[in-house]
Amino acid sequence: MADAFDTEITETAEALTGPWRQPRQMLQAQTYDAHASIHDDATAQKLGFKGGTIEGPTHFSQFAPLGARLWGHAWFETGCISAHYRSVCYEGEEVRAILSKPLPETRQCEIQMVKRDGTEVLRGTASLGEPHAQTALETRLGELRPLTDPVILRDVRVAQTSQRQTVRMAFDQNMGDLYPFSLRQKLAVITENSPYYATADNPWRRPIIPMEMLSVLFQYRSKEDPLPAKGPAVGLFADQEIRLVKGPLFVDEEYEVEREVVALSGSRRTESAWAKTRVFDRAGTMVATMLLNMATLKDSYAPYENEYRQLYGVGGRR
Template identity: 70%
Template structure:
């Protein structure tokens, strides 16, 4: 059984997948009792043309490229590490591009672009033991420190959450944060695969696609919340998903634990960097996710007042 039938173009320096139009499935997302950046009206108030496609949706387009280079090892120890550069919107075409690796190389540069050349994301894809620094490993060493925090003023690096049980059944709606099921996602995923159906793949179970791992890992994030001030609109600014002993399967029980690993800031945002570790039975870590959730200062209504009170 072949993992993907995706047509891959090749040049001297790179391989690239087809142009795709990812579907927006978060129009109805509710976060902290308000609509999210994926809602058209909310996004437009903040200066975007409409609701944005969630970043990890794009990870699926890299999977066929990675399998073409590293085979089924991609499903077991694959990693995508990406800095989101510009949003994309439903109806826009985007293309995944990966630099050709030298023989035996286990990490490559990746990029996603729009038809007009706008860069949606850049980063690295890799397989193996994780000894090479990923794009976000490098980015963590270059962060601009968070000065005068308001939204994140109660957060400290090193904070940890308790473990939470998570599970993704095929037909389970994944809640307010992700108001759809795996079955619904598989109907519109940009790169379908028989491996996602289970029967006949090398593991004999239904694999959760890499973009849906983000959904699984964030599923209980509201129940073990860190003390972030709000309500405020957040967006994914950086994200890395790494499989350690994959794949992860639909209908299996896992546990997640989150830890604050960094805080950073920009003119418009306060950023919370959280590493989620995922455990299977027997306390065995099977995957990790590093996520930079950037809260938009202008979306937090008392921001200016509280900033003045704290730092006048």
């Protein structure tokens, strides 16, 4: 059987560190609400970014060889990455993944991704199996600044739940307006490829979906049952956790997903809806979950200031 990865990993007593990589940006043509996204150069530049940003879960692939080195095949079955995105990354920039080794009594460790100049792209936790401690985002949920005086999310409520949707990812399936590329196209440029992704030469005898592409699968039909947020407005992933409960998930296999709003939070620049996606196989067994903080930029919603004044009076945003 083939090894999962041939990635060169530097190991010390304290940590596993992957090589420097240059992730590819594949979302230049992404659209939602009939407009371009933060991954489009022109749209991103209007909002103060240097150009189109690389989607956060792209970085999860660089942690996969580290998780597999530490935990073996079990990583693909019950692994979890829980990350707070700290700064954006642009195509051409080099980044590396660092995984601190867990304490003997736990199966959870800290993770970090950094650029060449030391800028932190993300930080969080990686873990295996049943949680022995709160993940990075479970901790973060308990420390949130509540959303006050909402404008964009004023009609969104905690506990709102979507209808279940059937999703599938085949090798040559274009994943739609949100993800205008196929799995095969992703595998041609993914930072850490594996024979496990493209062939049945693995312990499960079927090609498995990389963790970064699970985000694509889970979001595939989300715009068919959207939250009642005001728009058009531009959002970005600010926090994301993907947990395999009974993995891996397989290419060309049918799954059902449902989403629930579990928290609303705010900052000076954003209004955030935190959604928990639960994923079920055809037998109804929950096989994975995703926690996603979609932070909508206030500056990207043209009538924000006017509507704020109408709703809450003069006083500006908080």
